[in-house]
Amino acid sequence: MSAFEELGVMPELVKAVEELGWMLPSPVQAEAIPLILGGGDVMAAAETGSGKTGAFAIPVLQIVHEALRQRVRSGAAASSSGRGGGNAGGGVASPAAECVLSTEDRDLHLAVSSDGCTAQSRSEKSWGGVRATMGVFASCGGKVYYEVTVNDEGLSRVGWSCSTAALDLGTDRLGFGFGGTGKKSHQRQFDSYGEPFGKGDVIGCMLDCTGGGSVSYSKNGRHLGEAFKLPPHLQSQIFLPAICLKNAEATVNFGVTPFAHPPPPGFIAMTKAPAAWIAAAASAAAAATSSTAAAAAADGSKPDCIILEPAKDLAEQTANCFTDYGKHLHAPAIRTGLFVGGVDAVPQIRMLREGVHIAVGTPGRVIDFVESGKIPLDQVRFFVLDEADRLIADNPDVVTKIYNRLPKGGTGVNRLQVLLFSATLHSTEVKDMAAKICVNPILVDLKGKDAVPETVDHVLVRVNPAEDRSWLQSKPEVFTDGCHAVDCIGPSTATTRECLSEATKRLKQRLLQRLIDTLRMEQCLIFCRTNYDCDQLERFLNSLGGAGGGGGGEGGFRGKMESGKENPYSCVVLAGARSMDERRAALSAFKDGDVRFLICTDVAARGIDIKELPYVINMTLPDKSEDYIHRIGRVGRADTMGLAISLVSEVPEKVWYCSVKGLKPWLAPDASNTKTTDKGGHTIWYDEKALLGAIETRLGRSIPSMSEDLSLPAELAERLAAGGDKYGQQRGGGVSQEVTAHLEQIAQNVQHLASLEWHVQTSFLRLKQRWQSAQG
Numbered sequence: 001m002s003a004f005e006e007l008g009v010m011p012e013l014v015k016a017v018e019e020l021g022w023m024l025p026s027p028v029q030a031e032a033i034p035l036i037l038g039g040g041d042v043m044a045a046a047e048t049g050s051g052k053t054g055a056f057a058i059p060v061l062q063i064v065h066e067a068l069r070q071r072v073r074s075g076a077a078a079s080s081s082g083r084g085g086g087n088a089g090g091g092v093a094s095p096a097a098e099c100v101l102s103t104e105d106r107d108l109h110l111a112v113s114s115d116g117c118t119a120q121s122r123s124e125k126s127w128g129g130v131r132a133t134m135g136v137f138a139s140c141g142g143k144v145y146y147e148v149t150v151n152d153e154g155l156s157r158v159g160w161s162c163s164t165a166a167l168d169l170g171t172d173r174l175g176f177g178f179g180g181t182g183k184k185s186h187q188r189q190f191d192s193y194g195e196p197f198g199k200g201d202v203i204g205c206m207l208d209c210t211g212g213g214s215v216s217y218s219k220n221g222r223h224l225g226e227a228f229k230l231p232p233h234l235q236s237q238i239f240l241p242a243i244c245l246k247n248a249e250a251t252v253n254f255g256v257t258p259f260a261h262p263p264p265p266g267f268i269a270m271t272k273a274p275a276a277w278i279a280a281a282a283s284a285a286a287a288a289t290s291s292t293a294a295a296a297a298a299d300g301s302k303p304d305c306i307i308l309e310p311a312k313d314l315a316e317q318t319a320n321c322f323t324d325y326g327k328h329l330h331a332p333a334i335r336t337g338l339f340v341g342g343v344d345a346v347p348q349i350r351m352l353r354e355g356v357h358i359a360v361g362t363p364g365r366v367i368d369f370v371e372s373g374k375i376p377l378d379q380v381r382f383f384v385l386d387e388a389d390r391l392i393a394d395n396p397d398v399v400t401k402i403y404n405r406l407p408k409g410g411t412g413v414n415r416l417q418v419l420l421f422s423a424t425l426h427s428t429e430v431k432d433m434a435a436k437i438c439v440n441p442i443l444v445d446l447k448g449k450d451a452v453p454e455t456v457d458h459v460l461v462r463v464n465p466a467e468d469r470s471w472l473q474s475k476p477e478v479f480t481d482g483c484h485a486v487d488c489i490g491p492s493t494a495t496t497r498e499c500l501s502e503a504t505k506r507l508k509q510r511l512l513q514r515l516i517d518t519l520r521m522e523q524c525l526i527f528c529r530t531n532y533d534c535d536q537l538e539r540f541l542n543s544l545g546g547a548g549g550g551g552g553g554e555g556g557f558r559g560k561m562e563s564g565k566e567n568p569y570s571c572v573v574l575a576g577a578r579s580m581d582e583r584r585a586a587l588s589a590f591k592d593g594d595v596r597f598l599i600c601t602d603v604a605a606r607g608i609d610i611k612e613l614p615y616v617i618n619m620t621l622p623d624k625s626e627d628y629i630h631r632i633g634r635v636g637r638a639d640t641m642g643l644a645i646s647l648v649s650e651v652p653e654k655v656w657y658c659s660v661k662g663l664k665p666w667l668a669p670d671a672s673n674t675k676t677t678d679k680g681g682h683t684i685w686y687d688e689k690a691l692l693g694a695i696e697t698r699l700g701r702s703i704p705s706m707s708e709d710l711s712l713p714a715e716l717a718e719r720l721a722a723g724g725d726k727y728g729q730q731r732g733g734g735v736s737q738e739v740t741a742h743l744e745q746i747a748q749n750v751q752h753l754a755s756l757e758w759h760v761q762t763s764f765l766r767l768k769q770r771w772q773s774a775q776g
């Protein structure tokens with residue numbers, strides 16, 4: 001059994017992740033997958049690149065697939081009998097329909113076998129109940145039978161109940177049970193009936209829908225007499241086979257295989273009943289809700305899961321992960337839809353009409369579609385906030401509005417599960433929101449505070465224009481942001497705040513070039529503060545590349561070189577101001593290794609997964625310390641070593657400031673107004689030393705600096721050399737620490753087994769020798 005199977009993951013999903021080369025679940029996966037499969041709300045905080053997407057995607061896919069299979073089975077039965085002209089109420093099943101125990105309509109702690117015939121509940125404290133996927137119209141005028149075989153010594157109660165009855169059979173007015181202690185139960189009234197039963201006994205459960213209706217039982221083929229008469233108010237209801245167990249196991253037979261004892265005269269097996277008698281459980285339950293809901297529920301076309309992501313690119317990546325992990329799930333296949341803004345809504349609406357089971361999107365587009373009724377929510381059972389802290393900080397209203405509209409599904413297996421994931425999940429806002437939208441969430445917190453993975457080395461390059469005067473050189477030409485366009489910059493003003501600020505910007509671009517050359521960077525992700533900074537850096541790198549950057553037209557693939565890999569400075573841009581097509585093309589060119597540098601804003605700070613990326617550079621520190629953790633977490637993923645370098649100015653830098661959301665001050669009509677915002681302009685003074693202080697406080701450690709010749713701090717260089725590690729490659733020669741730990745764990749057992757095997761073999765050979773010599 002593989003390590004993923006041990007977590008309860010179904011073989012189709014295990015196969016898919018093994019094809020991706022995942023040998024063992026990562027720690028967050030090992031913790032979160034069983035919790036989600038068990039039905040809990042989960043808040044998971046784990047380092048960047050530690051496999052959080054798989055930790056929620058795998059169990060979500062599994063549960064959604066199970067639910068869908070169940071619906072398709074029930075829906076198919078309902079529609080085929082509908083075509084046969086049966087009951088006008090719809091939801092009438094074909095006689096050949098497969099009636100099994102439901103994996104949906106059960107208590108969480110009761111397990112149902114994959115063939116839907118055996119139920120097991122190992123709780124000694126509480127009863128676990130389950131109903132069948134088909135029911136019988138009490139008004140059908142027929143007589144139906146099914147059998148239950150008790151497999152062990154625990155307690156069992158068997159019988160019939162309506163789809164809305166308590167799963168604890170016989171404890172309300174909608175259920176009728178017969179228990180192993182020899183009692184019949186209805187409305188919590190337990191009266192002596194028949195005789196006790198236990199392990200090995202076969203109980204026949206009869207529903208007689210003639211003459212007002214009654215329920216009776218047999219034990220090992222012996223009829224025990226009528227147990228209940230159906231009260232008049234229940235004679236229009238649908239009754240489903242139901243059992244409940246306490247630390248027990250039982251197997252049902254609805255008639256697919258021969259019965260242990262023949263049904264009493266006039267009774268027929270559930271599965272042999274005419275179509276007009278039988279109703280699918282899903283239809284029975286759906287009938288209680290709106291008719292449109294029932295219709296769509298039957299074909300399973302509404303989302304079961306809503307996943308919010310803070311950025312379009314990340315949403316697309318997550319949707320692709322769902323498609324990849326779920327590729328072996330068939331009959332039915334899972335359909336994942338992507339719902340992000342900035343692109344034509346029509347194909348997305350069409351997709352919703354065709355049916356989507358997992359909806360992944362960004363807050364704006366998702367709330368638009370929810371409020372206009374395009375994304376129906378009445379079937380949703382998972383609400384996932386990936387990068388939850390960012391979503392909650394930026395879009396608390398959207399999160400709350402969507403949550404308020406979701407069906408909560410009670411406390412059984414259909415209850416809504418809320419999952420919050422991030423590498424930085426420790427803010428007060430997250431805790432407050434979790435208190436509102438989660439029910440007893442289980443915290444999977446692998447470090448207890450925000451942490452940087454061991455595979456990420458991070459260093460600073462201090463930028464001090466007062467000491468480094470190379471900014472006065474005219475070559476290579478740099479392209480700064482124009483915040484000092486109206487200031488007097490030059491040797492004569494070299495000590496003014498404005499001049500030092502402009503000098504910092506010039507030095508940073510030149511330092512970037514030196515870093516690229518010194519470290520012989522094959523690939524690097526470069527973070528800038530604004531869209532405009534990205535444009536200017538792109539110009540700078542293109543000018544170094546000497547080819548002026550191919551394309552560059554409106555909507556074109558700016559910066560892509562004919563042969564990107566040969567150009568040591570080839571670059572593309574991924575930033576909010578670029579179109580979705582351009583962003584997609586840029587990311588894929590970078591992932592494919594066609595270009596060396598991906599210049600980006602913080603839209604790429606979270607979640608974006610680029611395999612074996614060796615370097616990240618921060619041209620400017622982010623103004624939120626948690627974003628630093630996410631940015632540098634683009635390297636050091638999946639046990640690959642990576643280096644993050646931050647250029648940090650020793651002096652304040654004047655930068656553009658968007659006081660109105662969406663406003664690009666460098667494009668504003670009064671863009672020449674470079675005064676600070678308190679003086680009616682569009683700039684602020686940015687203090688990177690203070691930002692660095694906040695980051696170091698958050699991490700609880702100081703970040704080492706590179707030396708002037710841009711070599712690594714000694715401690716890092718030594719550690720790297722000792723481990724034989726290289727940035728962009730798996731640490732420890734390709735075997736992950738988890739795999740090593742796992743191998744160490746099983747080594748002892750393997751040795752023990754080997755020695756047992758040796759003893760068995762040698763004693764067999766000795767015996768054989770003795771026998772041969774005895775034979776002469």
Ligand SMILES: Nc1ncnc2c1ncn2[C@@H]1O[C@H](COP(=O)(O)OP(=O)(O)OP(=O)(O)O)[C@@H](O)[C@H]1O
Binds near residue numbers: 022026046054607609
């Ligand atoms: N069990 C595993 N074994 C090997 N590789 C894995 C495993 N789980 C995930 N990965 C790989 O690790 C990389 C990072 O995974 P993922 O993107 O899910 O990380 P994350 O924790 O969500 O990171 P972030 O915090 O940046 O969003 C991916 O390339 C993924 O394919």
